[in-house]
Amino acid sequence: MTRIYLDHNATSLLRPEARDAMIAAMDVCGNPSSVHAEGRAAKAVVERARAQITAAFGADGADVVFTSGSTEGAALALSGRDLHGSALEHDAVRAWVREDLSVAPDGTVEVEEAAKSCLQLANSETGIIQTLPEGLAVTDATQAFGKLPVAFNWMGATMALISAHKLGGPKGIGAVVLKRGTELAAQIRGGGQEMGRRSGTENVIGIAGFGAAAEAAARDLDNGVWDRVAEFRNILENAVEASCPDTILMGKDARRLPNTSCFATPGWKGETQVMQMDLAGFAISAGSACSSGKVRASAVLTAMGFDEATAQSAIRVSLGPETTETDVLRFAEAWCAKQKKHRARSA
Known part of the structure; x- marks a missing residue:
């Protein structure tokens, strides 16, 4: 059958471009934090993927901080912020917000204090798309990125959550995208990787797959x-x-x-x-x-x-x-x- x-x-199904990029990254043995040639080669893989995601997500001038996925990204972006949210949010977001935003029968959410609110861009169950207010604190763009022609620089949010496996990349890798200069307290502390926002040796193989998948997803949208x-x-x-x-x-x-x-x-x-x-x-x-x-x-x-x-x-x-x-x-x-x-x- x-x-x-x-x-x-x-x-989503793993894209061939992501698989090829991951296989190639497996042969890059260095730690991205090492200063020798092998380390610089690994760092180059990470930075190439960061550039691919930045371009695909229309986030030029923003910071892309790699995480293990949108669940960790939600914890990183939302912890300690006391933001308003709604019952439409993914459980990973609902765990960190106050569910006090009202939901209309058509699936839209009314936001009164954008700078103190988190609002998903597209719902994972119904697919309903929200209109994001200017100055929104955080948006969960996990389901939208790769399926809709969105750009971080014009969506009006300070931070956005994205994940690789929703657009044909590998599981276990995501990112928080944020306007440069935004304060973001690290939840995982240690060596200070990812601009001090998320410590731990980078998942070079997963990051390579994420970057390739994002680039391929952008081509699909264009085509x-x-x-x-x-x-x-x-x-x-x-x-x-x-x-x-x-x-x-x-x-x-x-x-x-x-x-x-x-x-x-x-x-x-x-x-x-x-x-x-x-x-x-x-x-x-x-x-x-x-x-x-x-x-x-x-x-x-x-x-x-x-x-x-x-x-x-x-x-x-x-x-x-x-x-x-x-x-x-x-x-x-x-x-x-x-x-x-x-x-x-x-x-």
Whole structure:
């Protein structure tokens, strides 16, 4: 059975460019902090990747501080800041903010004090995009970077969180991007690497893959790859609506990531759907992968006003550059067949 991967918001497939860069970096033996030739070679790998990410993210003049991913990045950027946030944020951000920003039924968030707030750019479950206010303290751009034509220098935030494995890079490497001169207290102290913001020998191999993936993702945006993905997402949703008209589609009329579709059949648990579709050869999710294994209603959908039965029944289908029209039509056919069987048993 040929499996179809439709869970790119959890982690995207590794790009060939990233794999090649990582393999090449494996042969660079030096420590980037060493001053000899081998150390300088390793440092060059790190700085080339930093330049690639800076260019892809439109962050010229900003600092790119490498971390182990957006979870560590959230701790680095948010710890000790007492910022406002909302229930729409990823758990890694919600752990550090006050959840006191109101969420509208359309999935948008009202921010009153931008300089004291953290706001995601695009939601990982629904794909809904936020309008960032000027002077925002922190934005979580993890899901948006690589899928949307965004630039740090014009998004208006002081800091942004990004991660490699959401755009075709390796897992375990991310970054905090911040306006130069912004104070950022190190959470991991020691040798003073990463401009004193994050100590520890740099993950040269992961950083190399991150840089190559970011550069390749920027090319995809320029070449209209994600416009095609959006067309396939729409084909998927139209097929689901045509065959299963009682399906609830989240944020269909909102500005969304081009690859993300979230829909629900109240009473049919999302976890059950994930297992059934897995057995049928499709990889999807019932929410953020970082919260997998926790049987609970989606905090995102609950905050948007959906009842618990609906929030517990939602699934997320997230496409990637490799996804084809055949893939989404096969999924729609298989999912709707399962949904009709569920309806018949529940009648």
